[in-house]
Amino acid sequence: MVNQLIGGEWVAAESGEWVEVENPARREVLALTPDSDESDSTRAVAAAKAARGPWKALAARDRGALLIKIAKDAEELPRIIASETGNDLRTQARGEAASGADIFRFYGQIASEQKVRDLPARREPRQLHRA
Incomplete structure (x- = not known):
């Protein structure tokens, strides 16, 4: 179980x-x-909200290191994906796992380069200009 x-x-x-x-x-x-x-979903959302404070308190470099560790720990995922879905290990499952790991790796690297405490949010949606 x-x-x-x-x-x-x-x-x-x-x-x-x-x-x-x-x-x-x-x-x-x-x-x-x-x-x-x-x-269970309600419990998970409440736990995620509670974790936001401690996560935000971590230095950006430390958050990045944790995200990069997730990417490295994803090496066993292709076998799990192939077993659960029946997808081919080489042509499908490895690619799916690699895509997920790439996302964690990318944001892990970006986090270590962050120079400000919070990144500014865009205030207004971008307007399309028509001729």
Whole structure:
């Protein structure tokens, strides 16, 4: 059984129910995962909001290092993706995992270059000019 990560803790669904994750090619059960519902989503959102303060308090370089670590830890993802979806490891699953890792790597590198505490938000949407 594999629990869900909420608030830094691995927890089961509040319902106590589980769903089988099956390899579609072999028709074998790979794992059981929590059958989450709205109450679990509400818990996860509350935990994410609570984590915003400590995350924001980290120096940009430290946030970037954590994002880059996620990208490095993604090396096992292609096998998991291939098992869960039946996608080919070489032609599909590796590309999908690499795309996700690239996003974490990109933002990790950008974070270490951040020179201000907060990046300014755009105040007005860009208007299209028509001739």
